[in-house]
Amino acid sequence: MSDNEIESLPSRVPEDEIQPQSLIVEEEKQENQTIQKVESKASLDYADAEQRPPIFRSNIHEVLCCLFLTFAPCASSMASGAYQTSLTAISDHFNVTGGKLTWCVSGVTLANGSCLLIMGSIADAFGRKRALLIGYSGFAIFSLIAGFMNDFILLCVFRAIQGAMVACGTPAAAGFLGASYKNSKRKNLVMSCFGIGAPVGAASGYFIAGICIEALNWRAVQYFFAIWYCMMFFGVLFCLPNDRKIDWKNAREIFRGIDYCGAFLSLSGFTLICFSLTQVDATTSRWRTPYIIALLVVGVALVIGFGIYETYVPKNPLMPMIMFKNRNFVVCISIVSLSWMLFTGILNYNAVLYFEQIRKYSVIITACCFLPQPLIGVLVNIFAGFTMHIIPGKYLITIGCGGFVVASIIWATNSIDRNYFLGPFWGFCLVVIGVDLIYNVSNRCALSSVERKLQSRAAGTFNTVCQLSSSVGLGISTTILAAKDPYYGQANQQDHPVDLFNATKYTYYLGIAISGFSAILSLFLNLGVVGSVKRQNSVTRK
Known part of the structure; x- marks a missing residue:
């Protein structure tokens, strides 16, 4: 009985309405049992780790929820990839070149990465579903607004707001899945599907932008994002299980303590x-x-x-510092940081320059060149989902680092007119193998390094490192290009493709060094299999 109900009782109770003490005790016992059942269901304390969590009504409901959640980390990376493909079109429209042009790409990743940590606290205050709704709706609205911009600076500003808005949903989505499943093969598969979002989203962004620009113009990319994430908003609204009612007192305490x-x-x-x-x-x-x-x-x-x-x-x-007391997490997050600098900032960014400004491919042909990345990425994530409980995480990350090393070597030894299927194609395939394996294992390592109530913050920390590393990687890449190509950033940059091609070689040399160092770091990991129910039960008995 609540305090308000107690205060509303009359000062004297008629004797015939007084209940026996034993009956009162029995009612309180039943009430406590009911509360325990609700809390047990809310915490997903179910017996078989491989069964469908009871918050999902059916397998179809579970698949739909996971699908809508996957588009949370996908938003920022997809937008970043789409704008890399749009660089030439935006450069021609706004008459902006060089490092300044990358702000329309790095603005969304920089704002997203910087806001992810604080957004994890907002998810704790308002609930994960509400945080997702805020993120998806905000991303859709500001994508639409950015599509009408006629000033490059304002475009970058609204792109940054897009990144900040979707940052509200990423830790909430990862925290929802991390807290909803026990360690099991089922959770491996679900988290692998969720892991498709960031790396494959970036690769898909290239293809989406190619189609939009070829059919209409660069503004169509923004309109596509607005429509798509409006659909995702309604998907989350009607499909995802409801949060508890907002405890405004607790919410105020959370905001006061941010x-x-x-x-x-x-x-x-x-x-x-x-x-x-x-x-x-x-x-x-x-x-x-x-x-x-x-x-x-x-x-x-x-x-x-x-x-x-x-x-x-x-x-x-903002960061659960207990995570950094785990040696495996520190090594994993270092490898992730280096890998995302290489993936987004060096390999993919310079690949766009190679196809569009050096080989003079159209936007749609460039998009088709990137098509192996999302296709191979889906296969790699499915493979990771079915094998993380069999193959130790250390070996998977080492294989991923090896993929980055070979991909960097392929691009560094690429000639200006080499056939696509003899060079870039294999570079795209190997880099996606690397990024997806590293993302899956490291993400699980991050979530398992903290208790359940800190899942959103752990996810926020992990994705913050990914996004900020991408921004720094872009900055380093443009710095090298500016140092080695005297025409980079000038109005006549596209008139000197050979100089630009020679400058990109130096970024790939740096990529070999970064990936090689990551491979050395992977040897110091001590990660076993993830999600083995048999192993988990054995540890529990001990």
């Missing part, structure tokens, strides 16, 4: 780093420009300060 200072440090630090790296080619003195060096130093200092601050100062840090 680490706003940590959010400011991370956002400002990575923004300054990316700005200084991408702005180099726009200055006459390049790296001799004083404010470029100053902003880079301040940005690095802020990022280091963010790490120190999160470790010692806040009572409720």
Whole structure:
């Protein structure tokens, strides 16, 4: 009985309405049992780890929910990939070249990565379903607005808001799945399907943009995202199980305890780093420009300060620092960071330049060249889902790092007129094998390093590293191109394809070094199989 109900009782109760003490005790016992059943169902405390969680009404309901959740991490990477394909069209429309042009790509990933941590707390306050609805609707609305922009700076601003909005849904989606399933083969398959979102979303973005630009123009890409995520909004609204009612008192406590200072440090630090790296080619003195060096130093200092601050100062840090006490997680997240710098910032970005500005392919042909990535990515994620309980995670990550090494070598030794199926095709296939295997195993490592109530924050931390690494990778790539190609960022850049091709070689050399270092780090992992019910029961008995 609630306090309000107790206060509403009359001061004197008639004797004939007084219940025996034994009856009162029995009613309280039944009430407690009912509450325990509800809480048990809410926490998904079911016996067989391989069965369908009881929150799903049927297998079809489970598949639909997982599908709608997968498009949360897909949004940012898909938008980033689509705008990489759109670079030439946007450059011609706004008359912007060089590092400045990459802001329409990195803006969404930078804002997404910087806001993911704080959005995990919002998901805890309002509920995961509500956070997804906010993220999907906001992404759709600001995609539509960005499609009407006639100023490049405003386009980048609204692109950044898109990234911030969808950041509200990514930790909520991962937290929902992480808390809904026990470690099992079923959870491996579900999380692998969820893992398709980020890497395959990026690859699919190239193809989507190619079709939209070829059929209409670059604005059609934004309109497509607006329509698609409006559909995803209604899918989540009607399909995903409802959250508990908002506890406004608890929500106020959560907002009062959010680490706003940590959010400011991370956002400002990575923004300054990316700005200084991408702005180099726009200055006459390049790296001799004083404010470029100053902003880079301040940005690095802020990022280091963010790490120190999160470790010692806040009572409720944005990042669950307990994760970093796990050696496997530290190694995994380092490999993920290096891999995403290489995947988005170096290999895929320079591949777009190679096809569009060096080989002079049309947008639709460029999109077709990227088509192996989503196709191979789906197969790799299915393979990971069915084998993570058999093959130790250490071996899967090592294989993934090997894929990055070979892909980097293929691109570094590629000639300007090599046949697509003798070079780039195999580079695309191998890089997707690498990114998908690493994403699946590392994501599970991140979620398993914290307790269930911190699943959203763990997912936010993991995806933050992915998005921010992509932005930094783009900045490093454009810096190398600006240093090695005297025409990069100039109005006549496309008139000198050979110089641009020779400059991209140096980015691939860096890619070989990064992937090689990642492969060495993978040897220090001690990750076993994931989701083995037999092994889990054995550990429990011990």
